[in-house]
Structure formats: structure tokens, C-alpha cells
Amino acid sequence: MKPLLKASHVVEMFGGLKAVSDFNVYLEQGELIGLIGPNGAGKTTAFNLFTGVYQPTSGEIEFDGQSIVGLAPYQITQRGIARTFQNIRLFSELSVLDNVKIAFHDHVKYGLLEAVLRVGRYTEEERQIERDSLELLKIFHLKDKAYETAKNLPYGAQRRLEIARALAAKPKLLLLDEPAAGMNPQETQELMEMIRWIRKEFNLTILLIEHDMSLVMGICERIYVLEYGHIIAHGTPEEIQNNPEVIRAYLGGAS
Amino acid sequence: MNIQRKNDLMYLVLGLVIFGIVYGLMEGGMIGSFWKLNIIIICINIIMSASLNLINGYTGQFSLGHAGFMAVGCYVSVILTTNFHMPLIVGMLAGGAAAALLGCLIGLPTLRLNGDYLAIATLGLGEIIRIVIMNINYVGGAAGFTGIPHLTTFPWVFFTMLVTLFFIKNFVNSTHGRACIAIRENEIAAGAMGINTTKYKVMAFTIGAAFAGIAGALFAHCFYIINPSSFTFMASFNYLIMVVLGGLGSLTGSVAGAFVVTALSAALASWPEFRMIIYALALILLMFYRPQGLFGYVELTAFKPFRFLDRTKGGRE
Known part of the structure; x- marks a missing residue:
């Protein structure tokens, strides 16, 4: 079966800065994937590329077997990708x-x-x-x-409302940008349950960016790790936790 | 019958009652010819402010060229009624259609701009329309168009106003109207929710222009002569004042704004030297104490004594 979302060799340049380079990601139907990395690694840029807010400098993004490069955000949403925003963007x-x-x-x-x-x-x-x-x-x-x-x-309720609103667009793929930011541990726990439940109930594929490791490690089946626009690691939560590259990226050290 | 229909029916009955009272007073000679004309102007101004509110208040696109669309409707309709002896309704529809076409054509490029830039572009547009009309000899140029039949009557303006208000009320309460409001609230989020933002901006602009054109047609047939100087930037500005004073994004606000501004300037007509001072003072005080306008994003029915008028939101508390 073809993956639902596939980004191959995507590069995004902002002037002379490579925000994302040689970015390769695939999402199978029904998966729950995490995208982590230090601040400024290019995670939100990746989301903006998937949703048409930015256009890739080069590379290809395919959704449901068709290229979505060059489409406007509203067209991509109509094809079935909905998102939430890191800095909440409700109709306040x-x-x-x-x-x-x-x-x-x-x-x-x-x-x-x-x-x-x-x-x-x-x-x-x-x-x-x-x-x-x-x-x-x-x-x-x-x-x-x-x-x-x-x-x-x-x-916390505003963050939940953003997810509810994204679901109303009836997406196949849901992109969550730091859904647990600003939540306390108990709220995060509830959110985790909720994400699991909506995935099953709405038959969704979910890609989420999150800094809260308990959430990421708790629910994601696979994790991509970004640093300086490169994917430095990819694997199951256990593999990521023991990956020396990831530990170096987060804690620093001789490389 | 559902609640929405019942509500619409109630508004319609309310409108008819108001019409009956005012029309009765007019026919009974209780209202003099000066106020008779001013009541007609109030109704026309309500059409103008409600349609401008759709663009500025609901969709959040700052337009300053509304009098330009009025001028287009005005001139197209008088050509048809005076030179071709068509009935008023044909003039109104043609005037509205011409203004809508122009609004759509101009909206497509200019609505890519936002905020101050859009305001300047629409301001320039209004002036261009006026100056073009001024230089067409067929419509009398700067001297004005003369010999217009006096066709506008109170029933005509009142029912056109009622249609306009119902149209805009129903529009903003549909998915199309919600798309426009979403653009005002957050354009990026609106796009991310699958709303084609350009399409809905142009749609709001076109509908607004169409009603301005219809209002222009009614305006022209109130007098025997029309002149391009009625459609200067000051006129556009005056409609903007009505909208802001009444409250952006509030239809009842637009009605109140148009009523207050027009009635105030008519009441002060006998003291021309104080008129502008009082007018300006009233505006400054309002902006000082109520910057969101008289109603500000909410309808009259949101206030307690008037809540019975809107039963669709009965479960609110």
C-alpha cells in the first residue's frame, strides 16, 4: 500500500538559510507519528510545507498518491489535511x-x-x-x-477547541503542532487519551509535534527527530530514546 | 414551522408595522415634505451602511470607495429610465448589476491588499469612478444629469431596504457568511479550515457593491438632477461613519448608525454654522466612550429587553 503522506528530498530555503534540507518522511494510513527536535529545528516549517503555507524550494510532497506542491492551503485542507497551530489561531x-x-x-x-x-x-x-x-x-x-x-x-480548552475545529473539516490526516503546550501533567494525560480515541473513532492518521516527551513516547508509534533542518534519527520510541545522536542533540556533548 | 422561519416572519411583521405607521403619517400629512425626503434618504443610507458593513464589518476588508459604486448604479439607472423610458425596477436591477460587475472586477486585484493599502486603493477607485463620470458628456459631465423622472417613493425605498436587510442577515448566518467572518477573525486559520479566502472576499465586495448600486438608483430618482459631486470621497466617508458609529459587524448597528447620522444632520439643517461642530463632537464623544460603536459586533437582540425578538438562540443561558 502507498503511504498516505510522503515527502521526498524536500528543501526549504529562507534567503540563505536552509530551514529544512533533504527532508524525507512517510506516513502510513492510520499511523500516529511524532516529530521532535530542539527549538528552531524546522518542525513547524515542515508543517507549513505540508499545509501549503510555504512552498518547498525543491522536492516533492505527495498526499494520497497525488502531489500537493503548489496548492493553496484551502485546497490542501479540501484534499484532507487539517492542522492546529502552535500559537493558537482561533476565531477569537x-x-x-x-x-x-x-x-x-x-x-x-x-x-x-x-x-x-x-x-x-x-x-x-x-x-x-x-x-x-x-x-x-x-x-x-x-x-x-x-x-x-x-x-x-x-x-488548555483553547487547544482542545483547535483540535475539535480541525476535525470538523473531516480530514484524513491531522497535524497537531504542540497540542500539549501550556497544559499541566493531568491535562496532558487526558489529551493523550483523547488523541488515541479520536484516531480510532475518526479513522485518522496523526502527525504531531511535541516537546512533552511523556506524551510523545507514550502514544507515538514512530518518531522522527529533526535538528538544524535535517532528520537525524527515525524509529520507535525505544530506539529514539537510546539513539546517541538524539541524546547528543538534546543534551549536547562531543560529536 | 421552525424557529428560524418564525423569527423571519416576526421581523417581516415588525417591518410592515413600521411601514404602516410611517406611511400613514405621511399620507395623513403629519410629516412635512422636508422630513418626507429625509425619511427616504434614511432608508437609502441604511442600504448603503448595511452593504458597506458586509465588506468592512463582517469580512474585515477596509473599503473607502462605497460612494463610487453608488454613483455607478445611479448613472446606469438614470440613463435607462430617462433616455430609454424604462421602469424604475429595471434601472435598479441594471444599476445593481453594473456596480456588482465593477466590484467583482476591481475586487479581484485589490483584495490581495490588506489594511491601509486596501483602504487607499478603494479610495482611489471611488475617485476614479467620479472623475470618469465627470468627463462623460453623454451623462452631463460636471454639470450633472438633468430631467430625471421623480420615481422614488417611500414604499419603494422601504421595501428595497427590507430586502437588503433580509439578504444580508441571511447571508451572514449561512456558511458563506461564516466564511467571511472567519476571514475577518483570522485569515490564516480561515485558509487552513478550507475556506477560499480570495473567493469570499470578492463575494462580499461584489454583494456590497450591488446593493450600493441599487441604493444609487433609488437615490437618483429622488431628485430631478444628479451631479458627480454627490459621490466624492466625503460621501464614502460619511457611510463609513454610519457603519463605525453603529458598530462594525452589527446589522442593527448599521440601521441605527444610518438613522442617527442622517436624522442628526437633517435636524441641524437650520443651524448650518453649528452643524459640523455638533456632528464632530458627537462622533468624538462616541469614540471616546464607546469605541466599538453603538452595538459593536452584536445585534440588538443580544440585549435583554430585545431578546424576545430572536428565539433561535434561546438555549444560550
Whole structure:
């Protein structure tokens, strides 16, 4: 079977700086993969390349057997990749419910005229969107906060809302950029359970960036380690923990 | 019948009641011709501010050229009604379509800009439209277009206004409108949620321009003459003031803003020397005490005494 996502020899230059070089990653259908590395290693750059925010200087990225190089972010989302952001990017002045509703956009079938005249598929589809949105919020323990303004949520809840919103786009591949940042150990533990559960329930493939090693080592099946834009190691959590290159990258030492 | 339909019906009945009262007073001679004209102007200004709000308030694209689209609708419609003796409705539709076409054509390149740059570009656009009209002899050039039939009546403007408000209300409560609001809130996140941001910016701009064109057609047929000097940058600015004063992203705010600004300047018409001073003072005070505008992102129905008007959000508390 072909991998769901495959990046081969991807290079991204910012002026003279090689943010990512000779980047090779593959994700099989249904896997849960971690991407780790010290600050500034190029992890978020890799996410931005996968989602069309940046275009690779050279190299190829294939999703579901087709190249996604050159597509705009919204086109990539429509193909089935959804993401969350490291620095939370919610629609902060809107209600929690509206944040999720917006993400259903691509799956709405009614047209402009039906919406304005409130005829045809409008009423039924809007009701369905509301029901599905509340269902998603329930999974992420946000249902009782559905009508609150998103910016007033506590930090951990905002991170969960970002995941709920990404799921509303009905992706095949979910990219999570530091989902546990700012969470306490208990919240992180809950998040881990949640990520495991949604993967099974929504039949997802997940790639996540995370600094919290308990989370990464706890749930990821394979891990890629980035340093200065290069992948220095790749393997199961046990292999990564004992890899001398990785230990050197994180703790320093003679190389 | 579902709650949404019931709500729409209630608004419609409310609109008809207001229409009945005002129209009755007009026909009964209780409202003089000066206020009669001003009530018509208020309705036209409500169309203008509501449509500008769709661009500036809901989609968050700062446009300063709204009077330009009004001018296009105005001139296209008067050519049809005066020179070709078409009925008003044809003039309105053609004026709206012409303004929409121009809005779409101009929106495509300019909406790639954002913030201040878009404001400057649309400002220039409004001026270009005005100056082009000024130099076309067929429509009278700078002297203005004369001999326009006086076709605009209160029922015409009131029901066009009602259609506009319903259109924009339903638009912003659909997935298309939510896409526009998402662009205002966070353009990068909107793109990441699968929203084609350019498409929806142009869509909002086009719809806004279309209603400005329709308002222009109604405006032209209030008087016997129209002149390009009615569509200067000051006019665009005046509509922006209505939107900001009422509250960006609030439809009831736009109605209130247009009403307050137009009624205030009409009431002060007898004291022309103080008019601008009071007007400016009112604006400064409002921005000082309520920078988000009278309503600021929320509708009238969000306030307690008016909550009964909107039952769709009944489960809010």
C-alpha cells in the first residue's frame, strides 16, 4: 500500500538559510507519528510545507498518491489535511460553537441563493452542522461552553477547541503542532487519551509535534527527530530514546 | 414551522408595522415634505451602511470607495429610465448589476491588499469612478444629469431596504457568511479550515457593491438632477461613519448608525454654522466612550429587553 503522506528530498530555503534540507518522511494510513527536535529545528516549517503555507524550494510532497506542491492551503485542507497551530489561531471573537461550524464549510452543499432565501437544503444542513458541531464539542468536553467567546476559554480548552475545529473539516490526516503546550501533567494525560480515541473513532492518521516527551513516547508509534533542518534519527520510541545522536542533540556533548 | 422561519416572519411583521405607521403619517400629512425626503434618504443610507458593513464589518476588508459604486448604479439607472423610458425596477436591477460587475472586477486585484493599502486603493477607485463620470458628456459631465423622472417613493425605498436587510442577515448566518467572518477573525486559520479566502472576499465586495448600486438608483430618482459631486470621497466617508458609529459587524448597528447620522444632520439643517461642530463632537464623544460603536459586533437582540425578538438562540443561558 502507498503511504498516505510522503515527502521526498524536500528543501526549504529562507534567503540563505536552509530551514529544512533533504527532508524525507512517510506516513502510513492510520499511523500516529511524532516529530521532535530542539527549538528552531524546522518542525513547524515542515508543517507549513505540508499545509501549503510555504512552498518547498525543491522536492516533492505527495498526499494520497497525488502531489500537493503548489496548492493553496484551502485546497490542501479540501484534499484532507487539517492542522492546529502552535500559537493558537482561533476565531477569537466568535463563539466556541461558531468556531467549529466554520470548519464544516467545505462540506456544505447548499448554495448562496438557498442560504439567502432560506429554502431548499439550507435549513436541514444548518441543523445537521449544529448537531455535528455540538457532538464534536462534547467529545472535547467543551459542550457546556459552546456559547462562550473563544478568547475567554482557558488555555488548555483553547487547544482542545483547535483540535475539535480541525476535525470538523473531516480530514484524513491531522497535524497537531504542540497540542500539549501550556497544559499541566493531568491535562496532558487526558489529551493523550483523547488523541488515541479520536484516531480510532475518526479513522485518522496523526502527525504531531511535541516537546512533552511523556506524551510523545507514550502514544507515538514512530518518531522522527529533526535538528538544524535535517532528520537525524527515525524509529520507535525505544530506539529514539537510546539513539546517541538524539541524546547528543538534546543534551549536547562531543560529536 | 421552525424557529428560524418564525423569527423571519416576526421581523417581516415588525417591518410592515413600521411601514404602516410611517406611511400613514405621511399620507395623513403629519410629516412635512422636508422630513418626507429625509425619511427616504434614511432608508437609502441604511442600504448603503448595511452593504458597506458586509465588506468592512463582517469580512474585515477596509473599503473607502462605497460612494463610487453608488454613483455607478445611479448613472446606469438614470440613463435607462430617462433616455430609454424604462421602469424604475429595471434601472435598479441594471444599476445593481453594473456596480456588482465593477466590484467583482476591481475586487479581484485589490483584495490581495490588506489594511491601509486596501483602504487607499478603494479610495482611489471611488475617485476614479467620479472623475470618469465627470468627463462623460453623454451623462452631463460636471454639470450633472438633468430631467430625471421623480420615481422614488417611500414604499419603494422601504421595501428595497427590507430586502437588503433580509439578504444580508441571511447571508451572514449561512456558511458563506461564516466564511467571511472567519476571514475577518483570522485569515490564516480561515485558509487552513478550507475556506477560499480570495473567493469570499470578492463575494462580499461584489454583494456590497450591488446593493450600493441599487441604493444609487433609488437615490437618483429622488431628485430631478444628479451631479458627480454627490459621490466624492466625503460621501464614502460619511457611510463609513454610519457603519463605525453603529458598530462594525452589527446589522442593527448599521440601521441605527444610518438613522442617527442622517436624522442628526437633517435636524441641524437650520443651524448650518453649528452643524459640523455638533456632528464632530458627537462622533468624538462616541469614540471616546464607546469605541466599538453603538452595538459593536452584536445585534440588538443580544440585549435583554430585545431578546424576545430572536428565539433561535434561546438555549444560550
